[in-house]
Amino acid sequence: MIAFNLDPKSGAPFYRQIIDQIRYGIVTGSLAVGEQLPTVRALAVELKVNLNTVSKAYKELEIQKVLETHQGTGTFIGPVSVRIAPAEREAKLKSICAEFYTIAASYGFKKEEMIAELKRIEGGAR
Amino acid sequence: MIAFNLDPKSGAPFYRQIIDQIRYGIVTGSLAVGEQLPTVRALAVELKVNLNTVSKAYKELEIQKVLETHQGTGTFIGPVSVRIAPAEREAKLKSICAEFYTIAASYGFKKEEMIAELKRIEGGAR
Amino acid sequence: MIAFNLDPKSGAPFYRQIIDQIRYGIVTGSLAVGEQLPTVRALAVELKVNLNTVSKAYKELEIQKVLETHQGTGTFIGPVSVRIAPAEREAKLKSICAEFYTIAASYGFKKEEMIAELKRIEGGAR
Amino acid sequence: MIAFNLDPKSGAPFYRQIIDQIRYGIVTGSLAVGEQLPTVRALAVELKVNLNTVSKAYKELEIQKVLETHQGTGTFIGPVSVRIAPAEREAKLKSICAEFYTIAASYGFKKEEMIAELKRIEGGAR
DNA sequence: GTGGTCTAGACCACT
DNA sequence: GTGGTCTAGACCACA
Numbered sequence: 001m002i003a004f005n006l007d008p009k010s011g012a013p014f015y016r017q018i019i020d021q022i023r024y025g026i027v028t029g030s031l032a033v034g035e036q037l038p039t040v041r042a043l044a045v046e047l048k049v050n051l052n053t054v055s056k057a058y059k060e061l062e063i064q065k066v067l068e069t070h071q072g073t074g075t076f077i078g079p080v081s082v083r084i085a086p087a088e089r090e091a092k093l094k095s096i097c098a099e100f101y102t103i104a105a106s107y108g109f110k111k112e113e114m115i116a117e118l119k120r121i122e123g124g125a126r
Numbered sequence: 127m128i129a130f131n132l133d134p135k136s137g138a139p140f141y142r143q144i145i146d147q148i149r150y151g152i153v154t155g156s157l158a159v160g161e162q163l164p165t166v167r168a169l170a171v172e173l174k175v176n177l178n179t180v181s182k183a184y185k186e187l188e189i190q191k192v193l194e195t196h197q198g199t200g201t202f203i204g205p206v207s208v209r210i211a212p213a214e215r216e217a218k219l220k221s222i223c224a225e226f227y228t229i230a231a232s233y234g235f236k237k238e239e240m241i242a243e244l245k246r247i248e249g250g251a252r
Numbered sequence: 253m254i255a256f257n258l259d260p261k262s263g264a265p266f267y268r269q270i271i272d273q274i275r276y277g278i279v280t281g282s283l284a285v286g287e288q289l290p291t292v293r294a295l296a297v298e299l300k301v302n303l304n305t306v307s308k309a310y311k312e313l314e315i316q317k318v319l320e321t322h323q324g325t326g327t328f329i330g331p332v333s334v335r336i337a338p339a340e341r342e343a344k345l346k347s348i349c350a351e352f353y354t355i356a357a358s359y360g361f362k363k364e365e366m367i368a369e370l371k372r373i374e375g376g377a378r
Numbered sequence: 379m380i381a382f383n384l385d386p387k388s389g390a391p392f393y394r395q396i397i398d399q400i401r402y403g404i405v406t407g408s409l410a411v412g413e414q415l416p417t418v419r420a421l422a423v424e425l426k427v428n429l430n431t432v433s434k435a436y437k438e439l440e441i442q443k444v445l446e447t448h449q450g451t452g453t454f455i456g457p458v459s460v461r462i463a464p465a466e467r468e469a470k471l472k473s474i475c476a477e478f479y480t481i482a483a484s485y486g487f488k489k490e491e492m493i494a495e496l497k498r499i500e501g502g503a504r
Numbered sequence: 505g506t507g508g509t510c511t512a513g514a515c516c517a518c519t
Numbered sequence: 520g521t522g523g524t525c526t527a528g529a530c531c532a533c534a
Contacts, residue, residue, distance in 0.1 A: 008322060012225060013518060023232030050519040093235055097243040100226040106146045108153035109219055111248075115241050117223040139524055166507065176526050181507075189315045196386060198506045198533035265509055272484045279486035292522060302511050307522075324518035324521045345487055349495040351390065352478040358401035361471055367493050369475040374489075391533060428534040 002030045006047055014049050018057035023066065026077060037067065037075045128156045132173050140175050144183035149192065152203060163193070163201045254282045258299050266301050270309035275318065278329060289319070289327045380408045384425055392427050396435035401444065404455060415445065415453045 002025040006017050025031035037058070038046065044054045058075055061067040068078045104114050128151040132143050151157035163184070164172065170180045184201050187193040195201045230240050254277040258269050277283035289310070290298065296306045310327050313319040321327045356366050380403040384395050403409035415436070416424065422432045436453055439445040446456045482492050 009320075010221070010225065013323070015518075020228050020232045024228065027232065027234035053519055056518085089233075092233055093230070093239060093243050096226070096230050096233070096235075097240060097247065100222070100230075101244060101247050102150070103146070104219070104222050104226075106150040106153065107215075107218055107222070108149075109222075111244060113219060114223060115244060117219050118227060118237060118241060118244075121223065121227050121237075141524080165505080167505085177507095178527090179525065182524090184507085186315060189312055194387075195507065196534085197391070197508070200506060267509080272481070275486075276480070276484040279484065291520080293520085303522095304512090305510065308509090310522085321522065322519085323523070326521060341485075344485055345482070345491060345495050347388070348478070348482050348485070348487075349492060349499065351388065352474070352482075353496060353499050354398050354402065356471070356474050356478075358398045358405065359467075359470055359474070360405035361474075363496060363499075365471060366475060367496060369471050370479060370489060370493060370496075373475065373479050393533075431534050434533085 004043070004047055006049065014047075014053050015056040015060070018043075018047075018054065019060055022057070022061060026066065031077050033077050033080050035077045037077070039074060130169065130173055132175070140173070140179050141183040141186070144169075144173070144180065145186055148183070148187060152192070157203050159203050159206050161203045163203070165200060256295065256299055258301070266299070266305050267309040267312070270295075270299075270306065271312055274309070274313060278318070283329050285329050285332050287329045289329070291326060382421070382425055384427065392425075392431050393434040393438070396421075396425075396432065397438055400435070400439060404444065409455050411455050411458050413455045415455070417452060 002021065004018065004021055006014055008014075010017065012020075022031065022037070031037075037043070040051060040054045040058060044051045047054070058067060058069070062069055062075075065078055067075055069075045101111075101114070128147065130144065130147055132140055134140075136143065138146070148157065148163070157163075163169070166177055166180045166184065170177045173180070184193055184195060188195050188201075191204055193201055194204045227237075227240070231237075254273065256270065256273055258266055260266075262269065264272070274283065274289070283289075289295070292303055292306045292310065296303045299306070310319055310321060314321050314327075317330055319327055320330045353363075353366070357363075380399065382396065382399055384392055386392075388395065390398075400409065400415070409415075415421070418429060418432045418436060422429045425432070436445060436447070440447055440453075443456055445453055447453045479489075479492070
């Protein structure tokens with residue numbers, strides 16, 4: 001299972017926050033391979049968002065082969081194999097970091113500040 | 127001066143890319159206090175976008191007191207004083223880092239990997 | 253709720269009149285924190301102006317953190333906290349008063365006359 | 379004579395600041411009836427503004443019959459008679475005050491604050 | 505020539 | 520249906 005938590009102020013659209021939290025749940029093991037996710041309707045009620053919003057998140061993860069939908073049965077975490085191709089992995093890290101760096105730097109933050117703040121996140125328990 | 131560069135694929139709207147590049151130019155010193163920016167028309171031509179798009183970017187920065195516009199005269203970098211309210215600064219850093227962390231973590235990257243990659247960026251000359 | 257009212261003769265641009273009326277509505281309590289504003293489209297129809305004009309007004313207030321917009325949901329009055337930074341507040345009062353004084357004095361009005369007239373406005377119920 | 383002083387940050391356009399200062403000079407007696415004003419060119423140089431800007435200010439005051447231009451001789455303060463018709467005087471005060479009040483109130487300033495700030499201006503020496 | 509405002513209309517993103 | 524972005528083009532205000 002997994003506890004979802006949407007922040008309207010984050011700027012990120014809800015559907016993206018849902019996607020990120022599901023991916024995050026998977027890599028941290030909160031969501032096991034093959035585990036069933038809440039139904040679209042149930043999650044929409046829980047998060048107090050529109051059905052379409054949850055639907056969109058599930059659909060995008062399905063496209064990325066992270067989830068599998070079985071008609072009439074529900075939505076499940078897909079096999080671990082296809083998460084990220086190892087070849088892509090480094091490129092992805094680079095692109096995410098570069099974008100982050102550009103944005104933070106445009107506000108005048110120094111690299112040391114960014115790193116210090118990152119280290120502070122979640123205490124390092126992970 | 128400063129070389130602008132729009133990327134239609136980035137997903138970020140044009141006017142926001144312009145804003146970010148001006149902010150970035152200021153914090154890196156490419157744009158000096160009091161310096162005149164390209165005219166709305168000139169920049170629109172250079173970037174091949176509509177007048178209003180450039181105008182919108184300048185306007186937002188003016189509201190944020192980053193720029194000063196004098197009608198009939200031009201647009202200038204404002205005084206350095208109120209770039210970001212100190213109180214907001216830390217909150218901004220936190221929110222940027224948190225979002226970055228969530229995204230990167232959702233791809234399974236560990237904090238150490240992120241920090242290592244960040245350290246690699248731009249050598250630290252800044 | 254709030255009754256908007258544009259005056260084409262006032263000299264002030266439409267979008268600024270909208271901004272002023274929203275700010276005024278907030279400080280007088282006609283607009284409560286968290287309340288939803290008319291949709292961009294609805295207000296545009298009501299005021300017989302273009303969508304973009306209303307949008308521009310909302311956008312400026314959003315940048316100033318007076319409003320919050322949630323895409324797909326609507327536009328809302330933001331939390332009361334950061335209406336005007338306390339530091340700016342006094343400066344704003346000074347500049348508004350100084351301009352008023354200069355104009356009134358240029359017509360030969362004495363300070364006592366201005367103050368007497370001000371006291372007469374709205375009975376003081378506010 | 380009169381010492382002009384333009385403030386680029388005031389928001390008021392230069393030509394209006396010039397107009398206000400001339401009117402102000404007249405009502406305070408710094409500028410006597412029939413006195414000659416600086417030439418457009420001289421004032422433009424002194425204030426470091428465009429010729430057209432000064433020209434526009436003089437022209438508007440001429441329309442209001444505050445100034446008189448004699449071709450080839452210069453610009454002079456007109457006869458005092460036509461400054462403001464007494465009938466208009468009260469209406470003018472009301473309209474100026476009302477506008478000021480609306481703007482200040484939209485920023486949440488109370489009447490007492492406005493009056494206090496007004497009293498503070500120029501010490502009351504006038 | 506500089507920026508500012510407004511319109512009309514199209515298309516996109518999110519709920 | 521909500522707001523967001525962009526374009527094209529007109530007209531205005533200021534220096």
